[in-house]
Amino acid sequence: MFVLGIDPGLSRCGYGAVRETRGVTEVISAGLITTPKEFGVAERLSILLRDVREILAELKPDIVAIERILFRNNAKTAMSVGQASGVVLLAAFEAGCEIVEYSASEVKLAVAGYGSADKLQVQRMIQVLGKLDQIPKPPDVADALGLAFCHLANHSYASLVRTAERSVTR
Amino acid sequence: MFVLGIDPGLSRCGYGAVRETRGVTEVISAGLITTPKEFGVAERLSILLRDVREILAELKPDIVAIERILFRNNAKTAMSVGQASGVVLLAAFEAGCEIVEYSASEVKLAVAGYGSADKLQVQRMIQVLGKLDQIPKPPDVADALGLAFCHLANHSYASLVRTAERSVTR
Secondary structure, three states: OEEEEEEOOOOEEEEEEEEEEOOEEEEEEEEEEEOOOOOOHHHHHHHHHHHHHHHHHHHOOOEEEEEOOOOOOOHHHHHHHHHHHHHHHHHHHHOOOEEEEEOHHHHHHHHHOOOOOOHHHHHHHHHHHOOOOOOOOOHHHHHHHHHHHHHHHHHHHHHHHHHHHHHHHO | OEEEEEEOOOOEEEEEEEEEEOOEEEEEEEEEEEOOOOOOHHHHHHHHHHHHHHHHHHHOOOEEEEEOOOOOOOHHHHHHHHHHHHHHHHHHHHOOOEEEEEOHHHHHHHHHOOOOOOHHHHHHHHHHHOOOOOOOOOHHHHHHHHHHHHHHHHHHHHHHHHHHHHHHHO
8 A cells, every 4th residue: 555645735745655565664755845935825836736746646656645634723824724735635636546634633643652742752753663764854744754654554453443343243 | 807706615616707898897707616515525626626727718817806715714614715715726827817815804895885794785785886687696606706896996996096196296
């Protein structure tokens, strides 16, 4: 299974691709898409779309795991994050990927064991899970990798449950 | 000047096109884009993009006036409105249109004279301004026409100011 995690944002959009083969995970690619602050929102969204399309075309993931945004933060950021998330969803749909959504606390719970882990704890856990030489930076990249690991963890758990159910019903 | 107003939304996205020729305004087209609630968000965004592109290709407006969303409402609606607004901005940018943004209260101020007018007052004023046989419905369509009239009003005012400045500096 090949999952691309995307943490949407207009200024900084993190992405991280993780492949799982027979229970072994490997980070294939991770990085940050940025758009110039001096451009208008519409032009920045079109740059984001172009870059996300390029990444999807290059990596060809089966699944895109995107952060489900909750509007707790300030209204101005929430607006541009919502717009960026729309563009990312669009690109993932166009590319024919399955789309799954996880909240930030679901990701923290999956990778760091509890939903209130701080940014640095999450980054360190991602470093360990991804067997990375360095802590993934900035946090947007770690969050994107976290989304991919979160989906793989949930999927493994779901598979375990299904296997257990099958053995019970037999 | 030919302005297409768009009130973005995932369930209901209103649009209304108004042309001004030598101070005379005319409603060219108005309607509602809807996307099926039973589809996933990404697919609904792709339907919205397709429909907005079609409208832009058919009408060829110079300017797209879009509602600037403020996140006062409930978080779930705000999220999908943000995503829809991202898609609309993208389509307008691709089509090479100038993009302007107005808040709902700026529109109310421009078309109904004060920023706290209720939905029905706005719909009635739009009916009068657009010389329409009926009240534009649903409110999303009236709001979209309101955005177009708001830009035309602001532009006329700006032209008057520029003309006045020129006569002063002469």
